[in-house]
Amino acid sequence: MMRIELVKRPERSKLFAALSPFIALGLTLIAGAIMFSVLGKNPVEALYYYFIDPLREVWSLHELAVKAAPLILIAVGLSICYLSNNWNIGAEGQFIVGAIVGSILPVMFPDFQSWIVLPLMLLMGIAGGAAYGAIPAYLKVRFNTNEILTSLMLVYVAQLFLDWMVRGPWRNPAGMNFPETRTFSPSAVLPEIWSASGRANWGFVFAIVAAVALWFMLSRTLKGFEVLVLGQSPRAGRFAGFSQSRMVFFAFLVSGGLAGLAGISEVSGAIGQLRPTISPGYGFAAIIVAFLGRLNPLGIIAAGLVLALSYLGGEAAQISIGVSDKVVRAFQGMLLFFVLACDTLILYRIRFVGASAAKTVEATQNV
Amino acid sequence: MFEDILITIATAATPLLIAAVGEVVVERSGVLNLGVEGMMVMGAVTGFGVALTTGSPWLGVVAAIIVGALFSLLFGFLTLTLVTNQVATGLALTLLGLGLAGMLGESFVGLPGIKMSYLYIPGLSDLPVVGKLLFGQDPLFYVSIALTAGVAYFLFRTRAGLTLRSIGDNHTSAHALGIKVIAIRYMAVMFGGACAGLAGAYLSLVYTPQWNENMTAGRGWIALALVVFASWRPWRVLAGAYLFGAVSIGQLHAQALGIGVPSQLLSSLPYLATVVVLVLISRNRRLTMVNTPASLGRPFVPDR
Numbered sequence: 001m002m003r004i005e006l007v008k009r010p011e012r013s014k015l016f017a018a019l020s021p022f023i024a025l026g027l028t029l030i031a032g033a034i035m036f037s038v039l040g041k042n043p044v045e046a047l048y049y050y051f052i053d054p055l056r057e058v059w060s061l062h063e064l065a066v067k068a069a070p071l072i073l074i075a076v077g078l079s080i081c082y083l084s085n086n087w088n089i090g091a092e093g094q095f096i097v098g099a100i101v102g103s104i105l106p107v108m109f110p111d112f113q114s115w116i117v118l119p120l121m122l123l124m125g126i127a128g129g130a131a132y133g134a135i136p137a138y139l140k141v142r143f144n145t146n147e148i149l150t151s152l153m154l155v156y157v158a159q160l161f162l163d164w165m166v167r168g169p170w171r172n173p174a175g176m177n178f179p180e181t182r183t184f185s186p187s188a189v190l191p192e193i194w195s196a197s198g199r200a201n202w203g204f205v206f207a208i209v210a211a212v213a214l215w216f217m218l219s220r221t222l223k224g225f226e227v228l229v230l231g232q233s234p235r236a237g238r239f240a241g242f243s244q245s246r247m248v249f250f251a252f253l254v255s256g257g258l259a260g261l262a263g264i265s266e267v268s269g270a271i272g273q274l275r276p277t278i279s280p281g282y283g284f285a286a287i288i289v290a291f292l293g294r295l296n297p298l299g300i301i302a303a304g305l306v307l308a309l310s311y312l313g314g315e316a317a318q319i320s321i322g323v324s325d326k327v328v329r330a331f332q333g334m335l336l337f338f339v340l341a342c343d344t345l346i347l348y349r350i351r352f353v354g355a356s357a358a359k360t361v362e363a364t365q366n367v
Numbered sequence: 368m369f370e371d372i373l374i375t376i377a378t379a380a381t382p383l384l385i386a387a388v389g390e391v392v393v394e395r396s397g398v399l400n401l402g403v404e405g406m407m408v409m410g411a412v413t414g415f416g417v418a419l420t421t422g423s424p425w426l427g428v429v430a431a432i433i434v435g436a437l438f439s440l441l442f443g444f445l446t447l448t449l450v451t452n453q454v455a456t457g458l459a460l461t462l463l464g465l466g467l468a469g470m471l472g473e474s475f476v477g478l479p480g481i482k483m484s485y486l487y488i489p490g491l492s493d494l495p496v497v498g499k500l501l502f503g504q505d506p507l508f509y510v511s512i513a514l515t516a517g518v519a520y521f522l523f524r525t526r527a528g529l530t531l532r533s534i535g536d537n538h539t540s541a542h543a544l545g546i547k548v549i550a551i552r553y554m555a556v557m558f559g560g561a562c563a564g565l566a567g568a569y570l571s572l573v574y575t576p577q578w579n580e581n582m583t584a585g586r587g588w589i590a591l592a593l594v595v596f597a598s599w600r601p602w603r604v605l606a607g608a609y610l611f612g613a614v615s616i617g618q619l620h621a622q623a624l625g626i627g628v629p630s631q632l633l634s635s636l637p638y639l640a641t642v643v644v645l646v647l648i649s650r651n652r653r654l655t656m657v658n659t660p661a662s663l664g665r666p667f668v669p670d671r
């Protein structure tokens with residue numbers, strides 16, 4: 001039988017640190033081609049509709065930006081969490097609560113129309129997301145409760161709460177009983193960047209600004225150093241005088257706030273009202289984006305575009321060759337698997353050892 | 368009436384119990400597999416599909432167990448052989464499972480499923496009050512109780528169980544003693560996968576005999592919380608699972624009675640209860656430290 005052995009590299013491989021996301025993408029494409037063949041589709045054609053066709057027209061590039069904006073915003077926040085060893089997997093919930101809190105003004109005070117409405121909405125969205133993210137942070141710091149489970153449970157709570165809001169107290173009085181709020185007035189709508197050519201709104205600009213700002217913080221400031229030290233060695237961090245508890249709050253507030261901003265931007269920019277479902281799983285796909293971008297905010301911009309492309313490609317392939325859009329999530333899951341597997345190459349060399357050869361290899365090594 | 372409520376509580380508790388007991392074995396060996404939700408949903412779609420095509424719910428159950436175990440091998444290969452981060456890989460397994468199951472099950476949506484018939488034990492099931500509860504359930508209910516007893520016995524009364532726990536507490540020492548750490552962890556992970564697959568099949572063949580892609584609804588995560596709540600002990604998992612069964616059935620009955628609280632808020636009770644219970648159990652730091660397998664989630668690369 002063949003055995004796989006890991007041989008630790010003397011230091012991190014810079015080559016594979018740069019290459020591994022691309023290897024992972026390549027492997028995902030191969031696995032995807034196999035999957036499409038099994039489904040009885042021409043794999044080349046299917047992959048074309050997934051990854052090339054959406055890039056051919058300008059309006060479609062706008063759609064790409066619309067989908068990438070929430071993914072990048074959430075994922076750069078998550079990168080702070082994961083780098084500092086805080087496992088926030090409830091960004092979907094923080095996204096939803098940000099959207100709800102940000103929508104208070106346009107839904108409850110539709111007559112309040114002024115230039116100040118939109119900035120207030122965005123700030124409230126950030127505050128809502130951050131506050132919701134603060135719950136698992138507080139429980140972790142105060143009671144030592146596992147943040148993975150609490151942050152995830154709160155996703156279900158947020159989804160159910162939104163469902164109640166749009167069917168109950170916030171339902172559009174003139175909406176024929178549809179489960180949705182009133183549509184936002186023009187002053188509450190996030191403007192499009194360049195409306196002559198497509199739908200992309202300012203959410204994408206926020207995403208790029210957030211990514212660059214967090215990249216600067218991580219690579220050029222003491223706070224960024226603190227994030228990395230506490231993530232890699234809490235003990236060393238304590239000796240340096242960094243507070244673990246404050247880092248937990250910092251990570252969750254930043255990521256929750258950004259997820260909240262993504263939520264209100266999506267509702268105000270792309271949808272224009274609250275509905276029972278406002279996210280096709282952005283909060284979870286952003287986890288994949290964060291890892292595909294190697295937890296580097298600039299890498300995350302590229303990774304966010306890739307995942308956004310998979311959503312768009314899913315829609316295109318459903319229309320053109322009748323592949324279900326359910327395939328998208330399977331694709332995304334595979335991608336994360338390959339990314340994690342390829343990251344092993346950064347720290348280890350992989351050696352295949354045949355059962356009979358194993359002894360000789362060991363023997364020659366001992367010489 | 369009262370009897371019926373007790374039985375539905377058992378039905379709500381059984382999938383949680385099966386999945387959580389499987390995860391106890393995984394975590395006792397020092398591996399944290401957060402992919403329970405993904406393995407469960409794969410089991411649910413497999414069980415439903417195989418039962419539908421063959422007409423036999425039992426074949427569905429067997430297929431779900433096999434698929435659950437095979438699917439967990441993906442996680443095992445990454446975390447045990449390639450030493451990837453266990454938290455991230457578990458998440459990946461969940462995301463992949465939800466995606467694949469949604470894709471595989473698309474043609475099953477809306478189809479009436481096959482429900483596993485109840486198993487009445489003659490004579491005993493006619494006993495008052497407890498008769499139906501203990502002796503007139505679906506077959507997998509008995510499996511879940513036997514599984515709990517079996518795992519409790521294995522972990523604390525056998526040499527193999529001791530070996531498994533020793534790996535979970537200190538994999539370096541266990542390795543030095545010549546115990547095959549990685550091989551045993553592979554088996555533990557596959558056992559956990561098989562249990563999660565079975566739990567999924569329970570959902571789609573007993574609990575609600577139909578398929579929709581959100582049918583696990585976070586139960587895999589609640590099972591993970593139960594493991595912490597039960598401080599990694601099988602019988603306490605049983606107690607926790609029935610507590611959660613009671614909460615979720617209680618809120619369903621409250622919805623039916625129309626007590627004036629919106630149904631969505633009642634539906635969020637099991638999730639909120641999970642948070643509350645986790646807080647209560649983890650606030651005692653010393654107790655958590657003592658019970659948690661010391662190597663849980665830590666990577667292991669054997670040095671030769």
